[in-house]
Amino acid sequence: MSEQPGSDPRVDSVYDRYLASLLEGERTECTSVVEGLRAGEVPLRSLYVDLFQRALYQVGDLWEQNRVSVATEHLATAITERMVALVEPGVFGGEARRRVIVVACVADEYHQLGGRMAADLFELHGWRAYFLGANTPHSSLLDLIEKTKPDLVGLSLSIYFNLPSLLAALDAVRAAHPDLPIIVGGQAFRWGGEESLRRYEGVTLVKTVDDLERIATGHGSP
Amino acid sequence: MEAPDSNIAIAAAGWHFLCERAEILVLRVSREGAILHANRHAVELTGIPLEGEPLEHIFLGFADGPVGRRLLDRTGETHLANIRTANGLPETLYFTALPAGDEMVLFGQTDAQEQVRLRKEVLALNHEMGNLSRELTQKNAELAWLNAQKTQFLGMATHDLRKPAGLILSYAEMLEEEASGTLREDHLHLLDTIRASAERMKRVIEDFLDVAMIESGKLNLDMGVAAIEELVKSPLLLVSKSASRRGVVVTTDLAPAGQRLRVDGQKLEQVITNLLSNAVEQSPDGATVQVGSRRHGDGIRFFVTDAGKGFSEEVRGRLFTAFAGTGGQKRDGERSIGLGLAISRRIVEAHGGTMMAESPPGKGATVGFILPAQCLAPMRSDEQNGGVR
Numbered sequence: 001m002s003e004q005p006g007s008d009p010r011v012d013s014v015y016d017r018y019l020a021s022l023l024e025g026e027r028t029e030c031t032s033v034v035e036g037l038r039a040g041e042v043p044l045r046s047l048y049v050d051l052f053q054r055a056l057y058q059v060g061d062l063w064e065q066n067r068v069s070v071a072t073e074h075l076a077t078a079i080t081e082r083m084v085a086l087v088e089p090g091v092f093g094g095e096a097r098r099r100v101i102v103v104a105c106v107a108d109e110y111h112q113l114g115g116r117m118a119a120d121l122f123e124l125h126g127w128r129a130y131f132l133g134a135n136t137p138h139s140s141l142l143d144l145i146e147k148t149k150p151d152l153v154g155l156s157l158s159i160y161f162n163l164p165s166l167l168a169a170l171d172a173v174r175a176a177h178p179d180l181p182i183i184v185g186g187q188a189f190r191w192g193g194e195e196s197l198r199r200y201e202g203v204t205l206v207k208t209v210d211d212l213e214r215i216a217t218g219h220g221s222p
Numbered sequence: 223m224e225a226p227d228s229n230i231a232i233a234a235a236g237w238h239f240l241c242e243r244a245e246i247l248v249l250r251v252s253r254e255g256a257i258l259h260a261n262r263h264a265v266e267l268t269g270i271p272l273e274g275e276p277l278e279h280i281f282l283g284f285a286d287g288p289v290g291r292r293l294l295d296r297t298g299e300t301h302l303a304n305i306r307t308a309n310g311l312p313e314t315l316y317f318t319a320l321p322a323g324d325e326m327v328l329f330g331q332t333d334a335q336e337q338v339r340l341r342k343e344v345l346a347l348n349h350e351m352g353n354l355s356r357e358l359t360q361k362n363a364e365l366a367w368l369n370a371q372k373t374q375f376l377g378m379a380t381h382d383l384r385k386p387a388g389l390i391l392s393y394a395e396m397l398e399e400e401a402s403g404t405l406r407e408d409h410l411h412l413l414d415t416i417r418a419s420a421e422r423m424k425r426v427i428e429d430f431l432d433v434a435m436i437e438s439g440k441l442n443l444d445m446g447v448a449a450i451e452e453l454v455k456s457p458l459l460l461v462s463k464s465a466s467r468r469g470v471v472v473t474t475d476l477a478p479a480g481q482r483l484r485v486d487g488q489k490l491e492q493v494i495t496n497l498l499s500n501a502v503e504q505s506p507d508g509a510t511v512q513v514g515s516r517r518h519g520d521g522i523r524f525f526v527t528d529a530g531k532g533f534s535e536e537v538r539g540r541l542f543t544a545f546a547g548t549g550g551q552k553r554d555g556e557r558s559i560g561l562g563l564a565i566s567r568r569i570v571e572a573h574g575g576t577m578m579a580e581s582p583p584g585k586g587a588t589v590g591f592i593l594p595a596q597c598l599a600p601m602r603s604d605e606q607n608g609g610v611r
């Protein structure tokens with residue numbers, strides 16, 4: 001049994017089994033672990049952070065150490081997407097929502113699970129969160145902003161080398177909507193680099209899920 | 223010219239690697255097309271110990287003749303062919319046959335570029351699927367909520383309409399009874415139209431209220447015990463006026479006689495009334511409508527047969543769905559919203575039963591329902607002196 005500070009003990013108790021199944025590409029086993037946790041009413045946030053995210057980070061580490069192949073990593077991600085879809089019905093309340101956010105991954109960014117989870121976390125806190133997936137062209141982003149009139153835009157960036165795409169997206173949104181607050185998240189900034197965002201007004205880097213939730217509940221800027 | 227020793231050693235190492243390790247299919251084949259030797263990958267991929275088999279066995283036979291033969295005949299060229307694999311899925315390999323003394327060697331490999339592209343596209347498609355699924359789940363939640371809102375609104379609106387409609391109806395009836403002597407003929411006719419319209423309005427409102435109640439999950443059954451004859455009594459009475467106005471005769475044929483049922487009598491009467499009034503409505507003047515029952519497996523079947531125009535197969539499919547537009551035109555040209563059958567279905571299903579409908583061409587329609595065994599009460603019962611409540 002492996003533990004992670006602050007994580008749900010019920011998740012900890014099945015984590016190793018889940019990770020092993022994920023690496024084996026055993027989606028049915030993963031499904032039964034996740035369904036078991038859902039049946040025990042483990043909060044979705046714990047599933048997202050303590051199970052899905054933690055396991056994928058570990059997959060990424062193993063991959064970086066040449067211990068698993070890119071095929072294994074692809075399969076693990078695809079299974080995780082499936083697990084997210086499995087629990088997502090619990091994310092959405094259908095009632096009219098007061099606050100709206102549009103979350104998107106920037107152009108050339110193929111990591112989309114983080115953005116999707118971030119969007120879902122906003123939904124869980126009573127927002128209507130629209131999500132545009134990987135590799136979103138500026139035009140689609142601007143169209144959706146036009147259509148949904150969000151209170152907030154979230155951009156996801158996992159690869160630091162994609163920073164130019166992020167800056168281009170920020171420029172495009174700023175030009176069309178000078179006052180629309182924007183948040184940025186994702187692993188690209190794990191090792192710094194936030195100074196490049198300073199020249200933008202109303203753009204906030206969100207580093208942790210706690211920070212994300214503070215914003216979602218109105219206890220943090222913006 | 224003599225090959226240096228090291229070249230032979232390299233060739234041997236290469237051949238060994240091809241046989242034992244490489245993810246390439248390698249077959250030594252006789253010129254006649256029999257497999258002499260298969261490398262490890264070939265055996266694993268196909269799941270058969272290939273040696274001695276005819277080459278043709280590994281290929282998927284398509285229409286254009288023996289694949290293996292053609293490959294062997296076109297030495298040096300690379301051609302695509304499909305093989306059977308151990309996991310049951312076909313695999314496309316690119317084959318090249320090379321002559322080797324009296325034998326041939328056949329190599330088969332995947333196209334790496336193709337695999338890369340496939341992986342990339344599958345990844346992208348998976349992304350799209352993920353996003354679509356999220357969008358659908360989100361929309362679904364919104365629709366469910368809107369639907370609940372609609373039901374609630376429908377309930378509130380019709381609830382508010384019920385009282386005024388009831389007042390109009392009872393005052394119109396009162397006037398008809400008490401003031402008929404003092405009113406002119408044409409005024410009396412107007413009054414009668416008011417009364418009939420109010421009656422119709424009241425029925426629609428009651429249907430709406432039923433739907434609202436059922437959709438909000440508040441269909442509670444109030445179970446009791448009643449004989450089938452009792453269950454049809456009040457429905458027969460309720461339709462008798464409109465039937466006799468048009469000379470429609472309603473006959474009954476209930477079997478097994480005296481069968482007692484454990485049901486919510488009032489709700490089932492509502493169902494039977496609905497079926498009966500539809501049947502009378504659909505029948506031409508002077509026709510006969512039959513209401514009956516029969517044992518059906520270990521349950522019981524109720525049916526009402528009319529002599530109307532019947533319905534098409536297509537309409538039959540949505541007959542019991544609310545707002546499906548199957549209410550259609552009534553005989554007097556009035557449009558009906560057709561909630562009655564949808565309500566009936568909910569009531570019957572709440573009893574564990576199912577609705578049924580058939581319409582043999584040119585023979586009118588039979589609409590009814592089947593109740594399961596648990597709705598049958600013992601014939602002689604002393605547990606409850608039931609009756610319809």
Ligand code: B12
Nearest residue numbers: 057060110111112113114115118154155156159160185186
């Ligand atoms: C899966 C994966 C892929 C998949 C992605 C498929 C998919 N469906 O998403 C594929 C195969 C495409 C991929 C490709 C690459 N990857 Co990759 N990948 C990963 C892996 C294993 C998991 C990513 C993931 O989903 N994590 C789980 C999610 C939930 O976590 P998250 O993204 O951090 O999101 C959370 C927060 O960051 C935050 N968040 C995220 N977005 C947003 C947005 C907002 C608005 C907010 C508020 C918050 C927020 O909230 C989320 C929930 O807590 C990571 C390993 C890792 N450590 O994460 C590497 C990783 C991200 N990849 C990496 C690399 C280098 C690549 C490649 C460049 C490899 C290559 N050379 O080909 C390519 C780049 C492709 C491209 N152009 O984008 C590096 C990135 C290093 C860096 N920071 O620059 C990592 C960290 C692996 C490593 N250890 O080196 N990868």
